[in-house]
Amino acid sequence: MKAIVCVKQVPDTQGKVAVKPDGTMDRSKMATITNPDDLNALEAALKLKDETGCEVVVVTMGPPPAEGMLRELMARGADRGVLVSGREFGGSDTFATSQILAAAVNKIGVGPEDVVFCGRQAIDGDTAQVGPQIAEKLHLPQVTYAANIKKEGNTLTVKRMLEDGYMTLKVNTPCLITCIKELNEPRYMSIPGIYSCYAKPLEVYDYEALKDDPLIETDTIGLKGSPTNVYKSFSPPVKGAGMMVESVGQLVGILNDKHLI
Numbered sequence: 734m735k736a737i738v739c740v741k742q743v744p745d746t747q748g749k750v751a752v753k754p755d756g757t758m759d760r761s762k763m764a765t766i767t768n769p770d771d772l773n774a775l776e777a778a779l780k781l782k783d784e785t786g787c788e789v790v791v792v793t794m795g796p797p798p799a800e801g802m803l804r805e806l807m808a809r810g811a812d813r814g815v816l817v818s819g820r821e822f823g824g825s826d827t828f829a830t831s832q833i834l835a836a837a838v839n840k841i842g843v844g845p846e847d848v849v850f851c852g853r854q855a856i857d858g859d860t861a862q863v864g865p866q867i868a869e870k871l872h873l874p875q876v877t878y879a880a881n882i883k884k885e886g887n888t889l890t891v892k893r894m895l896e897d898g899y900m901t902l903k904v905n906t907p908c909l910i911t912c913i914k915e916l917n918e919p920r921y922m923s924i925p926g927i928y929s930c931y932a933k934p935l936e937v938y939d940y941e942a943l944k945d946d947p948l949i950e951t952d953t954i955g956l957k958g959s960p961t962n963v964y965k966s967f968s969p970p971v972k973g974a975g976m977m978v979e980s981v982g983q984l985v986g987i988l989n990d991k992h993l994i
């Protein structure tokens with residue numbers, strides 16, 4: 734049994750966001766972190782490992798330095814890593830990204846008891862499309878926004894968070910679950926984990942490794958093959974400083990002065 738976790742390395746948007754003159758993000762000038770929701774997805778997989786002894790495989794699509802993130806995830810408890818990396822994959826939109834990741838998950842192999850975990854959403858692209866699209870491409874049932882997961886045999890009982898409440902449903906394995914921060918508290922790296930992470934296996938899947946998967950269509954991956962592209966991006970104008978009012982009376986006075994009421 735396996736838990737496969739899709740993890741994205743993202744720019745640290747808590748710091749200063751570097752923007753190129755053309756308005757796109759300058760990733761080379763920004764520190765990277767593991768996408769926060771994906772740490773919850775990893776923790777869900779590690780909890781499954783604690784309960785069942787299953788293998789945890791972390792997979793990311795990104796440039797070669799993303800190996801460092803995979804090593805860190807192995808120090809947290811993952812058993813092996815897969816780095817999907819190649820020029821042909823660069824500039825992929827969400828449709829192409831999920832196609833490539835689905836092919837990678839296919840190559841890792843999804844058995845009857847396996848679970849694929851994703852974060853709900855990446856903090857840079859922010860679309861929340863990749864997890865559901867991977868599920869569709871692999872014909873796996875999916876449950877999104879998981880806030881609680883219990884596994885009994887081949888059935889997972891998942892509590893989903895909705896805008897105004899929760900929904901609990903059962904899903905059979907193999908399946909894909911997208912995870913939110915309310916699901917758990919991600920564990921830290923352990924000292925033995927840090928010692929052993931460089932001895933754990935890490936495979937690189939390049940274009941050659943995936944090109945024969947039926948999910949990979951050469952004309953729908955990468956920048957050229959992506960069916961969507963960014964038309965324009967811009968930073969919103971900086972707003973002026975706000976003003977604190979002490980009372981409703983003061984607010985009414987200000988609005989009156991401006992002839993707004």
Ligand SMILES: Cc1cc2nc3c(=O)[nH]c(=O)nc-3n(C[C@H](O)[C@H](O)[C@H](O)COP(=O)(O)OP(=O)(O)OC[C@H]3O[C@@H](n4cnc5c(N)ncnc54)[C@H](O)[C@@H]3O)c2cc1C
Nearest residue numbers: 740794824826827830851852854855858859860861862863
């Ligand atoms: C219209 C459009 C055009 C784009 N063009 C470009 C471009 O030219 N160049 C470019 O670099 N980027 C481009 N992007 C960004 C790129 O497509 C996204 O970063 C990528 O598809 C993931 O989408 P997301 O960030 O919205 O992830 P989400 O769908 O929000 O992520 C959900 C979950 O999917 C998994 N996941 C997502 N991405 C990965 C990954 N790479 N590896 C492993 N797991 C992952 C994670 O578990 C994550 O929590 C474009 C995006 C859009 C919408």
